[in-house]
Amino acid sequence: MTISNQKAFDSILSMAQNMLRLAAERAQSPVTPEMIEKELTKLSIMMEDDFALVDRDALVDELIRRSSRTVGENATLSSGEDHVAWLDAERKKGWTYWQRYSEYMEARIPWTALDALDVATDEVLSQLEDPTREGAWDRRGLVVGHVQSGKTGNYTGLICKAADAGYKIIIVLAGLHNNLRAQTQIRLDEGFLGFATIADADELPAVGVGLIDKDMSVRPNAATNRSDKGDFNTAVAAKMNISPEQRPWLFVVKKNKTVLERLLHWIRNRVANHVDPETGRKLVTNLPLMVIDDESDHGSVDTGEDVVDEFGNPDLEHEPKTINRLIRSILHHFSRKAYVGYTATPFANIFIHDRGETQEHGPDLFPAAFITSLAAPSNYVGPGRVFGSASSTPEDLPLVRPLSDDEFQPWMPPRHKNGYRPRWQGEDRVPDSLAEAIRSFVYACAVRKLRGQGSKHSSMLIHVTRFTSVQNAVVNQVAEYVRDLKGRYTRGIELDNLEASMRTEYQETFLPGMQRIRSALVEGEALEDFSWADIRAVLPDVLSDIRVREINGTAKDALDYAENDGTGLKVIAIGGDKLARGLTLEGLCTSYFLRTARMYDTLMQMGRWFGYRDGYLDVCRLYTSQEMVEWFGHIADAAEELRQEFDNMVAAGATPKQFGLRVKSHSVLTVTSRAKMRNARAMQLTYSGDLLQTIVFPNRKDDITANFKATDRFINALGPSTDLNDQHFVPQGQKWNGHLWRDVPALSVISFLRDYRTHPASFRIMSPLIADFIEEMNKDSELTSWTVALIGKDAGPDDKYRKVGGSSVNMLKRRRTTEHADRYSIKTLISPRDQAIDLTEAEWKAALGLSQKTWRNDTDRNEGKEPPSEPRGPQIRHILGEGDAEAGVRARRERGLLMLYLLDPEGAEVEELKDADPVVAWAISFPSSNSERRVSNSRYIANSVLWGGLNEWVD
Structure with missing residues (x-):
């Protein structure tokens, strides 16, 4: 699709979505295909020129898909201590940054998701303080999302609203690597700033929201840019003067000692306007600060020992670890501040000591004000759906291709050293299982091309070692295999046997796999199948487009998705840590993953294959070891147990400080790194x-x-x-053996x-x-x-x-x-029903009531689309232990x-x-x-x- 065609498509889509929302509200019914046809017919008259550029059937398909999406309910634990409620409809009037971001997102996400984004960002912002409130205040919270579920989109919306409300300095802590920081900057250029922060450019072109609202007077200020070296530096700082009258300033910085020290020095010497007469500490009292900490479990947690003394009092002389110390010091220099951590894996954050505080750095980053758990939309594919949870079995995991040890270990043993040379059957080549995965990616690209998605990005992830020298050897082997496939299909040399085996593989394995995935995981989409003849016709072009890239600290390759927006990048990305956390792989179809990290949060964050795959989920595959399947299944259960306990505490009206969490341990996995668990003692269980x-x-x-x-x-x-x-009570229709x-x-x-x-x-x-x-x-x-x-x-x-x-x-x-x-x-x-054995009718109904109250309609939790019709285990156990006065149920702790x-x-x-x-x-x-x-x-x-x-x- 050309840029002008895409623009026309997006424009019609945005208008149609708004018209359908109103039509559905008027009819008080869900959107139907008839409604879609009716509204598109109206638009085809109003937007005749745009309609001439687009495929009407593709518009209908996209609107049907979007209309079927639902989003679950968020849940928040909060503390009202030193908090003044402030956010209401009146306060939100005239907000510019949110209005244009909302309009920008209309063409990109279903309106249900946009409404959910509005609600979620309001929920988080309302937990922070009104930036116009006088005096000193400090709010610290945590937003827990799902891996690859759109946290960046969420905090971009929050930043827009915070800037509208009057927060003047907004600092985004964006990962540990330059490429992730630059990726975040680009997203915020589009969603908040409205211009491309190109280094040393005379003019900064409008992008994203800047194309919607061209008013230069509302442009926020940018202290960092999108280049790889665009982080905060002293040269930029020297030119910056900040006053309360100015528009908000955005800083997108790495969690890096040098960068944060520069920022801290600049705040102390150029921004501070007051000195605390008691401590001598330089303070900023006239500019409210908001810090967004992306991946807040990574790099930000204090891993030092003895943050409190033997009596549980804070050790005011404790010396926190570097990144944690610098983040806290930045916050400590502002009298009015808000800190919001974002993570999908809060295992480390819940071990932060809630009383950790020092005189120099202030309180630790424990989310004392609030913890918000975001629900996933219905089209999100996360750990619960990929690996199953306690409610589903491995046979139900159609996306996963488990590898036995002998399919990869002779090539890549779990333990190997830097400089290891991978060999398969004595030859310098990829193992058969990786060759199969690469062909799977080729089929995925072919199917997407035939579905009209050829101009979209498609990626494959190969993550098998942390050593760059070994990654380089893998790159060479993969590139040679892809070169061989391409050579045979473009020149027709020695092709007969290869083509026959690929035809069989596609027809007997890949195609039935697509059908199984659709049956288990795809809703609201009609995804087309193609014959081998169709696939064969596009294979030469597909193979010619595929690029093999090495992504690590030393390689010069980069994932230049932005530069390939018109044609779509087809890339096999091979790497280690840089691919492991935060970096988004656009259009990820196929993953070959052998990394054996043994920590819940590290493993979960490596799951680049989680996320949204509208239009192509059925061609996605994950190749990983059988042991990893077992581990990830356990993590899915651990995360769900954590969320269930969270829900029960929300229902009980608890605060974060009352939220003592217990996290499952595993015989091989540790919950998070041992360093981050220094405040987590082996407990009396x-x-x-x-x-x-x-x-x-x-x-x-x-x-x-x-x-x-x-x-x-x-x-x-x-x-x-x-x-x-x-039994005392047997629900209608149940029979036991x-x-x-x-x-x-x-x-x-x-x-x-x-x-x-x-x-x-x-x-x-x-x-x-x-x-x-x-x-x-x-x-x-x-x-x-x-x-x-x-x-x-x-x-x-x-x-x-x-x-x-x-x-x-x-x-x-x-x-x-x-x-x-x-x-x-x-x-x-x-x-599930077994835990309700021998409940009285009153107990059963009270437990069902609590189960329905804590149901979040969260797809990835395998909760079902409707509120539960029978009580769930955690709620049964809660009712039996606590009783329920309204239902006349007494506690039954003796049983x-x-x-x-x-x-x-x-x-x-x-x-x-x-x-x-x-x-x-x-x-x-x-x-x-x-x-x-x-x-x-x-x-x-x-x-x-x-x-x-x-x-x-x-x-």
Whole structure:
């Protein structure tokens, strides 16, 4: 599409979107295809010249796609301490920067997303202080988004509104590398400044919002530019004079010691207008400051030790680490300031000590004022959808192509040194699995070209080593393979066998994969399939367009998307750390990822493949190791657990300082880097409010038999059971298969747990420790009486009944997720409804009410499109522990729920389990509790708020 055609398309799209919004409001119904046709017909008369330049069918498709999008609800924990409410409709009148940014975004995102952006930025801005408020004030908060979900767009909107409101100095801390800083500057040139900040240019051309509003008098000032060396420097600083009457100033700077020291020096010597008579500190009292900290978990967190003394008081002489110290010092020189951290991985931020403060640098960056959790739009594809969560299994992950170790390790071992030379079967070439991934990218580019997306960017990511010398060897091998493909298809030399194998691969693997992805993940889009003949016709052109680029600290290659806007860049990007965090790969289709970082936040941030893939999600593929699939699945669960706890606390009206977070630990993964966890002590653990389920089992027959016999003894001792359908309340339409025992003494459950052998790799489920915890809770008369359920599979054609303890039950089938030599691992054990076993009707309804209240309609959390129709586990446990006065439900902390299952050893597909006894699995649901009882476990980490004893909400 030419630039003029694109302009016409965007212009019509923007107008049509606004007309459809009004039409839908008038009709009080969702947008229909008939509405779209009607409004486009009106526009075709009004905008006849523009319509002559565009494809009407493409317009219809885009409007249908946009009309089907929804956005979930955000959630905010906030503190009203020293805060004056100020943001209302009257205050927002006449705001210029937001108005033009909103108009600029109309053509780029669905109106539902634009409305959500307006709401979210209002929510965050309202938590900050009115910049016109006199006196000293300080607000610090955190916005938690999803990886690659549009955080830059969100904080650009926030900056526009903050500037409209009267914030005069806006500093954006944009990553650790020049290319990421420059990328952020370009985005802010387009969304806020309205002009391209080209170094040493006589005239700065209008871009983005500057093309909508050409009024030069409202142009903000830019202290930095979009060139690679455009960061804040002393030459620029010498020319800058700032006064309160001027328009706002924007600084886009790296988190770099030299740069931040320059900025701090300039603030002290050129901007400060007052000296604190008590401390002698130079202060800026006339200019309100807003600091946006992008990727605030990276580089900004103080990793120094002993920020508080043994009594929990701040050590005022503590020396924070460099970047943290400089960010805090910049804030400390302003009497009126706001700090907003943005991250998708808040694991490090929640470990910042909430009482950390020094005389010289002021308070630490703990988000004491607010934490806002942004919901994802319905077209966002994140960890929960790519890797599944506790509610979906690996078989449901059509985007992922798991690689067995022998498909990549002979070429790229997990541990190798700088200078290593990768070889495949003794030759200097890519492994077969990487060759397959490259062909997958070629098919993706071909399909996109045939769909009319040929002028859009398409990228492939290859991330297999952190060493630049090894990356260089990979670049050469990839370039040689692409050169070979191109040579054969453009010259027709030795093509027959290659073409036959690619035709088979496309027809039997790639095309069915596209259909599976559409079925599982794509909504509101009609994505076309193409025959091999169609693909074959465009292959020579596609291969000719593909470029291989090395992206690291030493390579000169850059991802020059902006320079290829008209034709679309087709690039295979090979790199390490620079590709790992922050840098956006436009149109990312294919990823080949072997990096083995072992920290939740680092791994999650490496997920460049998360984000929005409208029009081409079905051609996207991720090639990664089976172990990484397992790790990412665990991270998705950890992130969801964190969000669920957050939701419960929002419902309870808690503040960030009361928000003591517990983050899952993993046998191989650490939550975040050890340095960032210095304020996270190995805690005295409580399981209150938790669901524990066994998902890792031994694969030795002796161990399986020992657990089966322990369960046999336990059930025999329980005596007669009732039918599992004989519960206090069974919702209409539910039917159960199994047995139920009530009022089982705690001692029986404790004895069973001490008898049962959990696998050493089970990082969270350790039977003896759980038994210790129940014993501890018994001292407060909690968990003294148990409900035990033996739960079988619903009846079906593949029924397999087995007896245990004299009770017959239909065995469950659970396939293993990942091959391990020493164990049998599954994704998830229980069905969501199982935790509601034996609730009274009042309890069930109260838990359902809380589940609906905390439902956020967040696509990536696999919550479903409609509010839940049955209660969710975290809310059940909360209701049982806290009660619900409105529903007349009292707390039932004396009761625990133990759920037992038999897994069919044949269904596991594990060679070692053939002819073994049934695999006994169990889950325990603990009601929440305020008890101080704990058991020691260094595998669970808590932030300072929790171990400081400040949190009355966490159970």
